Amino acid sequence: MKNILGREIPESLHNFKPYRGRKVRPNLDQQVSPPLKTGWPAKNKVVKSLREVIKLTGLKDGMTVATHHHLQDRDQILIQILEAIKQEGIRNITLAPTGLFPCHRIIIPYIQDGTIGHIEGDISGEVGRFICEGNLSKPVIIRSHTARLFARFTGKQPVDVAFLAVSASDRCGNSNGISGANPFGSMGYAITEARYAKQVVVVTNTILPYPLQQISLSQEFVDWVVEVEQIGKPIRKMPVRIGMVSNPIGYLIARYAIRFGQAAGFIKKGFSFQIGSGALGAEIGRALLNTMKEQELNASFISGGITGAHVEMLKEGWTNMLLDVESMDAEAVESLLINNNHQEISATTYANPFTQGCVVNELDIVFLGATEIDTDFNVNVSTESNGLIKNTVGGHSDVAGSAKFSVILAPAFRNRISTIKNEVIAVNTPGDCVDALVTEYGICINPKKEDILEKVVENDPKLPIIPIEELMNKIQKLTGTPKPLEFDEKIVAVWEYADGTVLDVLRKVKI
Amino acid sequence: MNPWGFTERELKNEEDLEKLKVFLSSFDLVYEDSVDYTILILDNENEIIAAGSLFRNILKGLAVNQDYQGDQLIDYLVSHLISVAKEKGYYHYFIFTSPQMAESFKYLGFNEIARAEQMAVLLEYGNQNIENYYSIMKEKTSADYSLEGAGIVVNCNPFTNGHRYLIEYASQREKRVHVFVLEEDLSTFPFETRLMLVREGTKDLGNVFVHPGGSYIISSAIFPAYFLKTEDAKTLAQAKLDVKIFANYVMRIFNLSARYVGEEPYCMVTSCYNKAMMEELLPLGKKLIIIPRKQISGEVISASHVRKALRENDFTKIASLVPETTLKFLKSAEAKYIIEKLKNKESRH
């Protein structure tokens, strides 16, 4: 069966519905209520070890374990959890991480030994490569942040135990990510994981007196509190690199993107924006700050993953608010602690369209990355040109689909592979959520945004606007046309859109 | 000048060296004195953000500060070191690194040869690779490979009755014996001479095949401590790498089931090496056979005794330690400069 993007979704994937379009249409009959719990009479929630808490939760073979990625590449909790699960003799669990980072390559042995039997969550790095080599029997289900929320409150993917690292907790489980010895900032994704899991274990290296000051995750959701020696490596500051343009192509793309955003009328006084992570994210952040200073444009808010660059904008008054679902560096963590205009938001507040309204719906413009984009503007952020998963999808499709204007920034080619292709390896963000592509060789506007095209040409006639097919041909003249990859039958990954429909599947590459 | 505008210079002084040692330690890397060249990349505050060293064709001590890993400095450093090595005439390169760092070099086209878990990894790059190297060597040697044989690695500096005894012992008990002569020229007797003396001295043994060891068997690439004459913890890691390479490539390709070695009660480095061999070979189902050293007048025969006697011009003693073939060579005009060289230096090997 083909979905409306023309991607083949095999019938063998029963229970999956093909993608129907950008507008999310939840079936309200599907919702499940968060689990009811009996917290009275009060029990002692503090447990000495992970192994002990695993016994108390009754975790068994085949159950689902959720974790969050706020410790990013510094995380040391996941390995401790898996080792404890293994030592308890529990096998074949479904791991549901909100994200995996390069450091999580250490989970591979737990897949090999059968502790982990299945993964439903966001993956990257060597784990992505390992899965793409066909090492799991069932395909990994990759959900955007919104799709994950949807899977939780429709009961599509119930979580048996959520193990949530927190930087500090009190004995009742009131916790946050900004106190304690090893703060990591916003608990955005952790907060929502706590609401729907059957049991919630907070894991920390700092237990503070009750009640904790500044509560991000309330005790009402927490079943157990475990103290461990270490949750992760300390968060680092972004290196200072004044006056250095390390990436001239990135700089050019950023300049084009800002001129384009202005010409299209989305970068103006009081606008709101979000910038995806990655190297081009840093370039656009720098360039945007310069423009804001030069033209005295201040923003109303910045949302998403918050960095030191955004904190600088807040401090200097170039934005009124930071809405932080994930803190990316030490500056962001410190700012979240001391600045009232830097607010932590949960994943639901951030990007749950099945509510009375979420933050991403209020965004004027978002800048996002891509590894590949096709001539229908369908975007691949996960896999590299070799067909192996390299990056997490995060909230790419959620933000692109909700913001008023979504702009993809990418170099025209990387390692002689054109970013624009007739067909991408995997669609993670559908073309009807994407408004434009900016490369160093030109800017392509999605034909569905004809009004924008007219406006841009009128306001900044010198911008290199070019139809996407034409740009692709121009680039491929330079790079050559790549031989398409060949794939086996085996499906290794499935990508779900915000409403749980299937965007695409990935098969194992023939080597 | 690099594309980032960072300061880039060679290691200059003690202060640099101290900084470099601290820098490398966070990547599980140890600075080794045996390097010909070290390049540092420094930030605005003169702190090391990246470094790399070169010893002949071996890249080592390569690391980049985490904050700068997105900048592809490692690609730049590897390219730079390769170009320095190339100027010296090397076209085949090794990287000796920690397991933590090894992955980043695979993306640059280096292939892992062997790994001592949690200690060290050796990778190689270039037109030659270890698999081809020994496969071609095997093809060139007409032996009956269907029967399992045995291997011996020798330095033979020079070839003595002790070496002869070990090889003969193996040749009487095994269907086929392959002798690999260490190729690296860090010994008093040049490689070509050592190889020739082993060949001459074993000519009468029909099932013995003598080969050059190549750059993969106890060479300074894999086993610098052996040549550095140090006896620290590094030695074991290096010894394990070397043994793994011998077992996984040489023994597999040549269909060898046993390795014969002479007992080494005195030399710390060599006895450490034999210990590593024991630990690595047995789990692979390969035998390690340690033969007591041949003695004469209550003293083991050792190449170092031959060298000592050469320094003292004691040819009577030498005649009792080496076979006729070696003695003939040592008395020849060709050997004169080697003996001169020997008299001018004191060294274990």
Added chain:
Amino acid sequence: MEIINTGQAGTVESSDCIITVSPSENGMEINIESTVKLQFGDHIRDLIIDFFNKKGIVNVSLFINDRGALDYVILSRLESAVLQASGYKEGL
């Protein structure tokens, strides 16, 4: 043109390649490592063979470690390596 010794040009930086050429006794031996081998491996081989044919080079052993270089980068590295390997000194 004849390959009489070893020549090497290039880097392992992104969008570049290193090419090593050396003498051979059995015609052309071409060994390709590439980050885009699946997509461009055959193309790179054809490019190199074509270059050797044009130069009249028959016996050569070549190793390319490609990091996604464009054709004209590969060709210039190839030319440089071949010039060194054919004993050409001037201007290098």
